[in-house]
Amino acid sequence: MTAASAGIDPTALAPEVLPRLPELDPALSRWIRTTDRRGDHHTWHLLDNGPQLQAAGTEIIGTVLCVHGNPTWSYLWRNVIDQAPAGWRVIALDQLGMGFSDRTDRPRTLAERVDDLGDLSDALGLTGPVVLLAHDWGGPIGLGWALAHTDLLAGIVLTNTAVHQPASSPAPTAIRIARSPLLLDLVCRRTPAFVRATTAISRPPLRRELRDAFAAPYDSASRRRAVADFVADIPLADEHRSMAALQAIGNGLDKVADLPALLVWGPSDPVFSQLYLDDLMQRLPQADVHRFAGASHLVLEDRPEGIGFIWQWITTHLAVDRVRDDHESAEQGSGDQRVVDHGGRRAVDGRPDHDRSQVDDHFGDHARAAAAQVGGVPIVVDVTDPGRTAIVELGDRPTSITFGDLAERVSAVARGLTARGVEPRDRVAVLVPPGIDLTTVVYALWRLGAVIVIADAGLGLRRMAGALRGAGVDHVIGIGKALVLTGLTGVPGSRIRFEGRRIAELIEDGTGVELPDSEPAPDADGAILFTSGATGPPKGVVYSRTRLSAQIALLRDGFGFGHDDSFVAAFAPFALYGPALGMASAVPDMDVTAPHTLTAAALAEAVERADATIVFASPAALRNVVATAAALSPEQRTALQRPELVLSAGAPVPPALLRQVKQLLPQAATHTPYGMTEALPVATIDPTTLEPVPGSPSGVCVGTPLPAVTVALNPLGAAPEDLTTDPGVVGEIVIFGPHTKTRYDRLWGTQVASECPPGWHRSGDVGCYDSDGRLWVQGRVAHVLWTADGPLTPYGPEELIEQLPGVTAAAVVGVGPVGTQQPVAVIVPNGRVPRRSPLVPARVAQTVREAAGVDFAAVLEADWLPVDIRHASKVDRSALARWATRWLHGKDAARALKPRTGSAPVTRSR
Numbered sequence: 001m002t003a004a005s006a007g008i009d010p011t012a013l014a015p016e017v018l019p020r021l022p023e024l025d026p027a028l029s030r031w032i033r034t035t036d037r038r039g040d041h042h043t044w045h046l047l048d049n050g051p052q053l054q055a056a057g058t059e060i061i062g063t064v065l066c067v068h069g070n071p072t073w074s075y076l077w078r079n080v081i082d083q084a085p086a087g088w089r090v091i092a093l094d095q096l097g098m099g100f101s102d103r104t105d106r107p108r109t110l111a112e113r114v115d116d117l118g119d120l121s122d123a124l125g126l127t128g129p130v131v132l133l134a135h136d137w138g139g140p141i142g143l144g145w146a147l148a149h150t151d152l153l154a155g156i157v158l159t160n161t162a163v164h165q166p167a168s169s170p171a172p173t174a175i176r177i178a179r180s181p182l183l184l185d186l187v188c189r190r191t192p193a194f195v196r197a198t199t200a201i202s203r204p205p206l207r208r209e210l211r212d213a214f215a216a217p218y219d220s221a222s223r224r225r226a227v228a229d230f231v232a233d234i235p236l237a238d239e240h241r242s243m244a245a246l247q248a249i250g251n252g253l254d255k256v257a258d259l260p261a262l263l264v265w266g267p268s269d270p271v272f273s274q275l276y277l278d279d280l281m282q283r284l285p286q287a288d289v290h291r292f293a294g295a296s297h298l299v300l301e302d303r304p305e306g307i308g309f310i311w312q313w314i315t316t317h318l319a320v321d322r323v324r325d326d327h328e329s330a331e332q333g334s335g336d337q338r339v340v341d342h343g344g345r346r347a348v349d350g351r352p353d354h355d356r357s358q359v360d361d362h363f364g365d366h367a368r369a370a371a372a373q374v375g376g377v378p379i380v381v382d383v384t385d386p387g388r389t390a391i392v393e394l395g396d397r398p399t400s401i402t403f404g405d406l407a408e409r410v411s412a413v414a415r416g417l418t419a420r421g422v423e424p425r426d427r428v429a430v431l432v433p434p435g436i437d438l439t440t441v442v443y444a445l446w447r448l449g450a451v452i453v454i455a456d457a458g459l460g461l462r463r464m465a466g467a468l469r470g471a472g473v474d475h476v477i478g479i480g481k482a483l484v485l486t487g488l489t490g491v492p493g494s495r496i497r498f499e500g501r502r503i504a505e506l507i508e509d510g511t512g513v514e515l516p517d518s519e520p521a522p523d524a525d526g527a528i529l530f531t532s533g534a535t536g537p538p539k540g541v542v543y544s545r546t547r548l549s550a551q552i553a554l555l556r557d558g559f560g561f562g563h564d565d566s567f568v569a570a571f572a573p574f575a576l577y578g579p580a581l582g583m584a585s586a587v588p589d590m591d592v593t594a595p596h597t598l599t600a601a602a603l604a605e606a607v608e609r610a611d612a613t614i615v616f617a618s619p620a621a622l623r624n625v626v627a628t629a630a631a632l633s634p635e636q637r638t639a640l641q642r643p644e645l646v647l648s649a650g651a652p653v654p655p656a657l658l659r660q661v662k663q664l665l666p667q668a669a670t671h672t673p674y675g676m677t678e679a680l681p682v683a684t685i686d687p688t689t690l691e692p693v694p695g696s697p698s699g700v701c702v703g704t705p706l707p708a709v710t711v712a713l714n715p716l717g718a719a720p721e722d723l724t725t726d727p728g729v730v731g732e733i734v735i736f737g738p739h740t741k742t743r744y745d746r747l748w749g750t751q752v753a754s755e756c757p758p759g760w761h762r763s764g765d766v767g768c769y770d771s772d773g774r775l776w777v778q779g780r781v782a783h784v785l786w787t788a789d790g791p792l793t794p795y796g797p798e799e800l801i802e803q804l805p806g807v808t809a810a811a812v813v814g815v816g817p818v819g820t821q822q823p824v825a826v827i828v829p830n831g832r833v834p835r836r837s838p839l840v841p842a843r844v845a846q847t848v849r850e851a852a853g854v855d856f857a858a859v860l861e862a863d864w865l866p867v868d869i870r871h872a873s874k875v876d877r878s879a880l881a882r883w884a885t886r887w888l889h890g891k892d893a894a895r896a897l898k899p900r901t902g903s904a905p906v907t908r909s910r
Contacts, residue, residue, distance in 0.1 A: 032117040045100035047092040048312040068091035069136020070230035073099025097226025107229035110242035114144030129154030154259040162276035163250035188228035260317040261287035266295030275822035293537035309749035384583035392586035393435040413444040415510030424449030431478030433586040447519035455530040457593040499500040522546040540745030551739040566608040566616035586610035595621040599628040604636035652700035663820040672701035678741040698796020699778035709737040720756040785814035797852035812879040822857035
């Protein structure tokens, strides 16, 4: 399609010149004259890069039609135009009465605005393929146009909009206030309050010059008349004149269900909340979704990176569609496995395999064999020996349950949940303390084919509630306190209380209820587990039932777990795997949301009650076990001689700590499985057996990959598909295995970025292999210091500093711009003496520099390091870098160094 055939008229009207505005190229402005159904003439203002493409002789391969809402204008889309890939035309219109388009002599209804947009596309001679991009009340207007122009439409992108107001929920407070007769004219027309309020809610706040630019077309009451008319035209009652049009648009979206769609959302929007996103996801079930945690109404202003996601999505889907149209894509079905050919790349269960031509052949062979090496384990209770103890519950009321009784209880609870409306594929938040009740409800939900959603209390109430709202849960199952708190924080879904006599009532409700006969599909979602949020907002990680089974099998085969084993899980999620593994399990008497509350006595009691051969605990938990060991009785010390294996994960574990653990549990090997929420386990080693070898890499050795797992490195600065296992090459750790995540939930852009090459998971960790094939983790990619001498990873220098007498913990961060960052060390000394300044004495700084072999620009001290709550181990180096920057710039930064997720004790700095 050439520019001329796209309807670009260089003689179009130009009745006025826009004021100079930041980030806006004035050459993009043009005006078009249309005639509406009544014969009235209107002049529209557009931002349009079409004439520029025409002047350059560029062929147009597609058009993005951008439709704003109220009270913005085409300025909203300026950066979409600026980032347009070669050959893409972007038309961003000002709706009639809005922006710099004509002011009309009467209000426009929704139906009229849909027709107006059709008049404009006709005047432009618009041809396909067209992608609709719409925001706010531009959503229903744009979708109304789309339904009338499906022959042109190639895709739909919506940001914070709605096509339906559920009768069970009140309209947004901001809209109801603005719609009130006493305020409508005052707030929306006579004053700029409504205009200004729209940009005032951005997170982070918009710069003043940008807020002024958004308000520029609305500098008088006469120019704001359509702002008030737009608000008045929002249909909130059946008798409203625009309600029929809105319902027709919402009900008609099934006509575009075969088209690609993307929903980009700011969940902190006080107008278009999660309620409207959930509604659109039901109406456009094919849609990809990306939620930007913390972003508000103007999501592309709050998170500019969303524009890049949108263009990546558009170009990807349009390319796939062209391949399909050319009959170069074929879909084949064979049993339960679906194989799709996307332009030469094959995908199993929708997960594309990586491009083998870009990677050494042995990666391909290993990856293909991985699924065969790990046998599937159904995620059901193993009842091979029904009379054997399954779970030991400790605390105020210690009790236990056998495998046989647990299986019966799971079935009874599943029937009760069915009676309460829980159905297959429903998302169910589970807020039940670890133990028999938690295990029962989780396996009951899996029996029904529901999806468990786990966002543990270690995230903190605010973040936990935000995670559950974002997941769009259908039900919340929990103890009474949890149900109250989730209700107060706006978590959706029905409430099912699961504690005490309420469990008996639930089971009674299910009497006579038939459970589904068929098993859920293997590739159906089984769980959504949220990350700790230590390196950003918590992310929902989706696991299919197949991948959950593969994870359980990998734990079984990788560590030799057998039915004769039993384990103590001081990290609650792992207690859930016991029944599937056929192993008895116990959660010690501790606050599972605070790992450092595990005492040596509590661990000994759990080991004795469960006759445990295996212990799983976080580094923070083990640290407190060692710290409280002096209080052990002789009987408790004897009990701790039973375990044969101690597993610790969540953060790298210092070998010195493990050697102390071995003094308490002398018969146990101490393994530190490496992994993350998205892939666990990946590799393992007993660090106490690691002998120092001259020339070994710096950092933390996490051992060799498990047999079913492929781990490669993407060298820093290299192309994403450039993978290697050569020793000594530092790069991002990339993982391929049958147990890695299925996807990130409602984070399309994050998922695409993390699965590159396709089929692999980019861990965000940086490291290298040694000559013996062992993997060393050297930090997070986000924490690599890019100095003038090249990249510097933090773990190695930190480990050397922490070996100095009197140093409890250390962290290395960068200050200054990328490429010329200056390294700064932050140390936590033993018995810190308060100082007015965090700068350490010169002799101490020199000692630190010599120990680390790094010429630090400064060495600072603190009495603690900010860490995550879940593991109490992962240091927030970004917070430390901001704190160090403020101090080095002479600013009082006492408030800057705060744990982002709450107070935490001094810890090792991984």
